[in-house]
Amino acid sequence: MINFKKTISLGMAAIMFSSATGIIASADLVEPQKFDHTNANYTITKKNNGNEQLIFSINNCEASKEYDFKIPLKSGERLVPSKNLLGFDTGEALIMSGDSVVGIIDAPWAISANGTSIPTYYKFNGNTLTQVISHTCDDAFPITADPSVWQITMCAVYITSTIAGFALPIAKIIKIRKAIKAVGSIRLLASIIIGCMQKKVARDVLLKMGGKVLLEVVEMLTGLDGVKANCDFNLK
Numbered sequence: 001m002i003n004f005k006k007t008i009s010l011g012m013a014a015i016m017f018s019s020a021t022g023i024i025a026s027a028d029l030v031e032p033q034k035f036d037h038t039n040a041n042y043t044i045t046k047k048n049n050g051n052e053q054l055i056f057s058i059n060n061c062e063a064s065k066e067y068d069f070k071i072p073l074k075s076g077e078r079l080v081p082s083k084n085l086l087g088f089d090t091g092e093a094l095i096m097s098g099d100s101v102v103g104i105i106d107a108p109w110a111i112s113a114n115g116t117s118i119p120t121y122y123k124f125n126g127n128t129l130t131q132v133i134s135h136t137c138d139d140a141f142p143i144t145a146d147p148s149v150w151q152i153t154m155c156a157v158y159i160t161s162t163i164a165g166f167a168l169p170i171a172k173i174i175k176i177r178k179a180i181k182a183v184g185s186i187r188l189l190a191s192i193i194i195g196c197m198q199k200k201v202a203r204d205v206l207l208k209m210g211g212k213v214l215l216e217v218v219e220m221l222t223g224l225d226g227v228k229a230n231c232d233f234n235l236k
Contacts, residue, residue: 030069030147032056033128039063055146058110061137066123066130069147071095073127077102081124082186085164086177090185093122093129094160101160104186105129108147113140120145155231156190159221172220179217182210189217190231197222197232 031054032042040063042056056067071079077097083089085096091107108131110118118139123130131147163173180189192209195201196218206215221227 030054030071033068033070035067036064040067055144058133058135058141058143058145060141061135061139063135065134066132067145067147069129069131071105071127071129079105079124079127079129081122085160086180088177088181090180091121092186093124096164099164101157101164104156104160105147106187107185108133108145110135110143110145112143116140118143118145155194155227156186158226158230159190159193160186162224162226167226175213175217175220178213179210182214193218193221193227193231197228 031044035042035056039060040056040058042054044054073079073095074097077095080094080096081089082092082094085094085101093105094101095103095105105122108120108122110120110133112118112135116139119134121132123132129147131145133143133145135141135143159176162168163176166173168176176189180186183189183192192201192206192214196206203215206218210217221231
């Protein structure tokens with residue numbers, strides 16, 4: 001049995017960066033709009049698999065606290081906060097078409113130069129997603145942030161779609177919502193499911209992470225054909 005933290009880390013890496021395996025439907029890289037080049041800067045790094053990652057740095061407390069990203073949505077698609085579907089906020093953004101979830105955007109993060117987490121969240125305005133970073137002059141600069149707007153996980157999308165489309169009885173949907181709330185995000189639940197399908201996560205670890213409800217949801221989801229098709233793959 002391997003360490004649970006390592007399982008989650010590997011699962012996240014596979015979800016975010018293994019587009020060659022067909023696990024991810026990646027959108028084009030989304031660059032910031034009207035960027036504050038005077039007090040901030042950003043870099044684009046190409047990953048080994050060809051994907052690109054954008055990370056931006058806030059250099060001082062005069063920098064803007066808001067950074068806009070125009071998401072290339074298809075006709076009929078819209079951006080909504082996770083709270084609209086789950087009833088609570090995981091920090092993630094959902095791309096929806098009608099009642100279906102077609103994409104998930106990671107919760108934003110921002111870290112100061114001394115490793116302190118800086119409060120950050122999304123604002124929604126049509127197809128523009130704004131990352132708000134609540135930095136102050138007391139923070140250690142530069143502050144590094146990554147909106148991760150191009151990372152879309154088919155496993156997480158499928159799990160979320162079971163909620164949006166009421167594909168399961170309401171009692172089971174409520175349990176899935178509780179499991180997401182227990183672990184903190186849709187993406188983390190997807191990573192746990194992936195680890196469990198590879199038999200790399202022990203039952204007692206699930207109980208510690210999210211209690212009985214997480215255990216029940218994992219057992220339920222790993223038995224669904226749709227989850228097997230979208231979440232069962234070999235980590236590279």
